[in-house]
Amino acid sequence: MDFGLVLQTDPPASRVIELMQRAEGNGFTYGWTFDSAVLWQEPFVIYSQILANTEKLTVGPMVTNPGTRTWEVTASTFATLNDMYGNRTVCGIGRGDSAMRVAGRKPNTLARISEAMKVIRALARGDEADLGGTVVKFPWVRRGAQLPVWMAAYGPKALKMTGEEADGFILQLADLYLTEYMVKAVKNAAVEAGRDPGDVKICVAAPAYITEDDSPEALAHAREQCRWFGGMVGNHVADLVAKYGEHSAAVPDELTEYIKAREGYDYSHHGRADNPDTAFVPDEIVDRFCLIGTPEMHIEKLNALRALGVDQFAVYDMHDAQEATIDAYGLTVIPAVNG
Numbered sequence: 001m002d003f004g005l006v007l008q009t010d011p012p013a014s015r016v017i018e019l020m021q022r023a024e025g026n027g028f029t030y031g032w033t034f035d036s037a038v039l040w041q042e043p044f045v046i047y048s049q050i051l052a053n054t055e056k057l058t059v060g061p062m063v064t065n066p067g068t069r070t071w072e073v074t075a076s077t078f079a080t081l082n083d084m085y086g087n088r089t090v091c092g093i094g095r096g097d098s099a100m101r102v103a104g105r106k107p108n109t110l111a112r113i114s115e116a117m118k119v120i121r122a123l124a125r126g127d128e129a130d131l132g133g134t135v136v137k138f139p140w141v142r143r144g145a146q147l148p149v150w151m152a153a154y155g156p157k158a159l160k161m162t163g164e165e166a167d168g169f170i171l172q173l174a175d176l177y178l179t180e181y182m183v184k185a186v187k188n189a190a191v192e193a194g195r196d197p198g199d200v201k202i203c204v205a206a207p208a209y210i211t212e213d214d215s216p217e218a219l220a221h222a223r224e225q226c227r228w229f230g231g232m233v234g235n236h237v238a239d240l241v242a243k244y245g246e247h248s249a250a251v252p253d254e255l256t257e258y259i260k261a262r263e264g265y266d267y268s269h270h271g272r273a274d275n276p277d278t279a280f281v282p283d284e285i286v287d288r289f290c291l292i293g294t295p296e297m298h299i300e301k302l303n304a305l306r307a308l309g310v311d312q313f314a315v316y317d318m319h320d321a322q323e324a325t326i327d328a329y330g331l332t333v334i335p336a337v338n339g
Contacts, residue, residue, distance in 0.1 A: 001306050001337055003329065004030030004314030006062055006205055008271055009040040013049065019322060020050045024057045026330020027338075032092065032205070032314055035061035036099040037068055039270060044077045051085040058088050062170060062205060062314065063152045065096025066116030067108045072131060074116075075123035078147050079138060082124070087146045091120060092170055094152035097235050102267050107239070110161055117149045117165060150203065155240045156185065156250045163189025168201035173233055174313075175288040176304055177254055179204060183309045204305055205314035208291040208298060209321060210328040222292040223283055225273045225319035229290055230281030232271055234259045258285045273319045295332040302337050 005023040007016050020031040031050055033043045047059045059081075064074065078089050093116065095107035108116075122129040126141035150168030153159050162169045163186040171182055187197040207226040211218040237251075237259050244250045261280035269275040291298050302313055317325055 001302065001310065002030060002312035003028045003334055004032050004203070004205070004312055005326065006032040006034075006314050006316045006318075008034045008318060009043045009046055011041055013041060013046045016046055017049050017053055019317070019326065020057060020059075021053055022323065022326050023330075024054045026326050027334040028315075028326070028329070029056065029058060030090070030312060030314060031057045031059045032062035033059075034098075034271060035064045035068070036102060036270070038102045039098060039267065044081070047081055047089070048084070051081060051088055056088070058090055060090035060150075061092050062172075063092035063094040065094055065099055065108055066112050067096050067105060068099050068103075071116050071119040072123060072129075072136060075120040075129075075147075076138065078120070079124040079126075079141050079145060082145055082147065083140070083142065087144075089147060090168070091124075091147055091149045092152060093117060093120075093149060094170070098267050098270050110157055113151065114161060114165060117151065121147055121149045121167075148201075150201065153186075154182070154236050154251075154255070155243070159185040160189040162186050163191075163197070163200060164193040164195070166200065168203055170203045170205060170314075172205050172236075173229075173289040174204050174206035174291055174301065174305065175254070176301070176308065178252060179305060179310065180308050181252060187309070201311045202309050203312040203314055204310045205316060206290050207316040207319065208313075208325055208329070209293075209319055210295060210298065210325050210333075211293055214294055214297065219292060223286045225321070226290040226292060227278050227281050227286050228269070228271060228273055228275040228318070229316065230258065230285045231262075231275055231278030233289060234262050234278075234281070238262060258282060271316075271318055295328055295336075298329075298333050299336045302333070306337070 005028050081089050100107045119129040124147035125145045128137045148167035151162040151166035152170040153162045169186045190197040207229045209222040240251045
């Protein structure tokens, strides 16, 4: 199993780079960041420095979207980084929950994401792409250039499109039941589209918090540091409920039930441990969606995720134990999971 580190690009950028270096030294192979231009610093500028200061780490956004930048600009940025540092980037893409809403725009449609994935992937590897009637090609992209495009998804239509079109699936929760349900949906869609389901990489991303023991006090602190995640996922769930209804065969009740007490969401606290808008998230959801507890508890859940077909676990490291989590994974968790 690959392991990734997910960070927000809060200033100073030097700390983001240092944590990514630390992650690579501890056996992590992917470095991801949020991409929301109003809330955080520009990630692609920082990727250049992460790549320059690491040896093998693959970097990319979790996730970018097709509305913030034009598609040829996004493709050119990835292609430039790959030309400078080798094929060491991955394009995570989604609807643009925070990036679009904070700027006063609606998240992107699936149709727009589909077209963007095709254009960005083609241009970044040196092929031609149609920008709505104008066919373009980067003349400077060298032979062998590649850019995998991984799609974030929750709803049935998005899961189907991921299996049909994407190189990877990003699932932002670590619940075993929902992971099994959604991985099957993606893999089945790949088969129905005539693809090898093994060609679609599966990445589960969630907060991880290591505790010294499994005492109630230690677990309670870990939950409070990770409760923000249930609120972030709740934004996507609320969109699904609005589209498909509260009790729909298209969306599992396990994913929708907990947001009934959700009242509002302030994106200025998005993805942060002190988010005041996530008090509605119960302890059960934190335990199901995240990895908290002793290293042995993490190892047990990661082995269960791997058995469900997960190729990568990406650690959301937004809490008060960033270095400790990276080090504990490197010392204990990753060696145990990967033998």
